[in-house]
Amino acid sequence: MREGLNVKDLEKLKERFPGVEVTEGIDMSTLWVPVGRLVEVMQVLKEDYGFNFLADLTGVDVPAEEAIILVYHLMSVPSARETRVKVKLPRSEPRAPSLVSLWPAAEVQEREAFDLLGIIFEGHPNLKRILCPDDFEGHPLRKDFTLPKEAGWDRNGGDGRSYPQTEGFCQGRAERGES
Amino acid sequence: MKPNTSLVTEEITLNMGPQHPSTHGVYRAVLTLDGEKVVGVENVIGYLHRGIEKLAEDRTYTQFIPYTDRLDYLAAMLNNLGYVQAVEKLMGIEVPERAEYLRIIMAELSRIASHYVMLASMALDLSGWTAWFIPFRDRERILDLFEMVCGSRLTLSYMRIGGVAADIPPEFVPALKSFLAELPRGLEEFNGLITNNEIFKARCQGVGRIDLETALAYGITGPNLRACGLPFDLRKVKPYGIYDRFDFEVPVRHNGDTYDRFVIRVLEIEQSARIIEQALRDLPEGPIMAKVPRVIKPPQGEVYHQIEGAKGILGFYVVSDGSSKPYRIHIHSPSFVNLGAFPVMAKGGTIQDAVATLASIDIVLGEVDR
């Protein structure tokens, strides 16, 4: 399982890019990269270490640390070694350089991360919402996101009429102590 | 012949979708057309977005399993498998042998079912009406098999963290064997009708071509990547579960066009059948569930687990904060990324080519929009 980068590679990387830190996870090692050096590190990983495939791009909102962590999973094709790269961004203004120039695959995934987490990717050719509607407000995968209350919406549909078929359902849930 | 430049022509924008016979769901492609020629494509997705990743944060680990069915609803077993294996990796659970074999059988059946739908719908998108029915007829038998083991046909929720939900009933094995015995005949019928049809070949060969380098850059995986000439299959390259015990081939085609993406599915069905046969032969007796705590509380940490889904590499990124609910689940869906390369493939062809290309990418909107 634990392939990816070996210890020697990691040491070399740390030497080459001061600021890069390494932690060990359950499945693979994680490189923590400062946001300013992200593109360089990624380029080196892609060209010198054979991680030529962007397997995944996403983010995790961590309000406790006032941070949004940008998570990249890289893979080498065809040997299928994997590594994880993380970037810690300030929660108030998460900005990261776009990797579209390295991997066009990042285009849709960065748009998704922008849409759902509000990470702004600088240099992205077409950074707009992808899954939510264009006029949507907020970023759903942030931990403090709540659905905006639609005007007049209540359990009965807000139109003054009651909908008996929904009442039992709602009551049942309330009795069971669910929200 | 030189085109007549004195004639003023205008490009038109055509909204293909969200309601369109060949977008395979609610997906919209904004085509810029010069006559019949496609000069630009823009993907518009999100019509089916249900916020599954957000929902996951409010469900327990077990409760999330049914949600995975609704990602790629044509291959629900594979989604189940990817998710439960990710959680098992996080918790370090060893799955009993019998459960592993059952998982393989179900996962490969799901793959066959999914490929059947792809073959059928692509034939249909090229107006091969009769060819549409053959794979669907055969797929019906797979759904019957699923109904036998878990009572449902599409949204299966068969896998559990630590094993599978139920053992197979006694009538399952003979039914599966007869299905496997008749599978080649159905494929032969299908190939005779459509795969080797001259018109079909003319419509598909050299259409929507993408070379290996571009395909990798765009993150294309699965059969679509293997149609470009790279035998990259996680079941072979980095076996998860017990895939290293089976003897099968990874089919490769080299042109990277629509026809190859079609043919490779036919070949993969045969290989999946081989895997099932072996799994059925070696199926051991024993428990089907590991000893798993009643409340699943993985230790703090994170895991990224990839499996070879029917459409490409399906990844689950699970972050745990030590509680009974996942802190964050991210689903890397192959359709979503593969669809991102559709504009590149469709540009320069006709509308008819775009339809064929889209069908050959094999998207499922439940997975694209999540």
Place this chain on the structure above:
Amino acid sequence: MLDALLSSWGLPLWAVTTIRALVYLLGVLAFVFLNAIYLIYLERKISAYMQQRLGPNRVGPRGIFQSVADAIKLLCKEDIIPREADKWVFLVAPIVIFIPAIMVYAIIPFGPGMIAADLNIGVFYFLAVASTTTIAILMGGWAGNNKYSLLGAMRTVAQMVSYEIPLVFSILGVVMLVGSLKTSDIVAAQKEIWFILLQPVAFLIYFIAATAEVNRGPFDLVEGEQEIIAGPFTEFTAMRYALFYLSEYTNLLSVSALAVTLFLGGWQGPWLPPWLWFIIKVYIMILLFMWVRWTFPRIRIDHLLQFNWKFLLPLSLVNILGTGIGIKVYQALMTGGW
């Protein structure tokens, strides 16, 4: 016979002619509508048979009244005219498409003497009238003010105008053999031998070009459901749509009837009454069309045109040349010298 009966009642000549024309028209209309309705049912049953399904089986015995039920449903549906549509063209198009579809039956000999108008330019009349269908489809496509409709209409023009040429040339071979454009003469000339045996290549060309002319698969690009929804018919609803739909089957019937007349000996045949022979042969042709439609996927527009101009048209020209040489050689052999 009818004329004599009417004259014996002491009616003037103009009235006799008018009544006769009306009777013919009613006869043709009844024939066409009944057949078209039945053809829709037949097509659904045939495709179901090919696809291992049951097909319609709810309305009436074996679902035979399904098309009737569909027609009633379509009649009851709301007739929607899009706001942005070119209103008059939109209203007229379904009628324009149906008129030539009916008119062509004037020259079809259903049996000895069973012909509405035995014109001496019969075949020419058929082709001339049938080709106006293009205009109706173009009208429908333009009027709907829908991009899919427009694309479909453009395909129609490209396809039908191209395929008309090999169609005409394939018929020319038969006309050369007979030396007449009169359909009754052509049928009469096939007493000894059907022209499909003398003109197999022409029959093949006719079959392909006719499939394209009536927009049936694999040449159904005009409607191309999976690409352009329903092409020119996208915006039409209710009975207007039904008229387009009916005209499609009417056209199928008429090209089959012409094929029978030109190549399969028309109403000629032993034992059975001539009109029955005619119907049987027409339905064999129709089944052939249906078989092709439900087997092949749709061809691409550029392949369609290339196939026409680069293969079918030269082939039809070669066929004409061959026929001419053949006729000359035959004459030489018969008369024993040039």
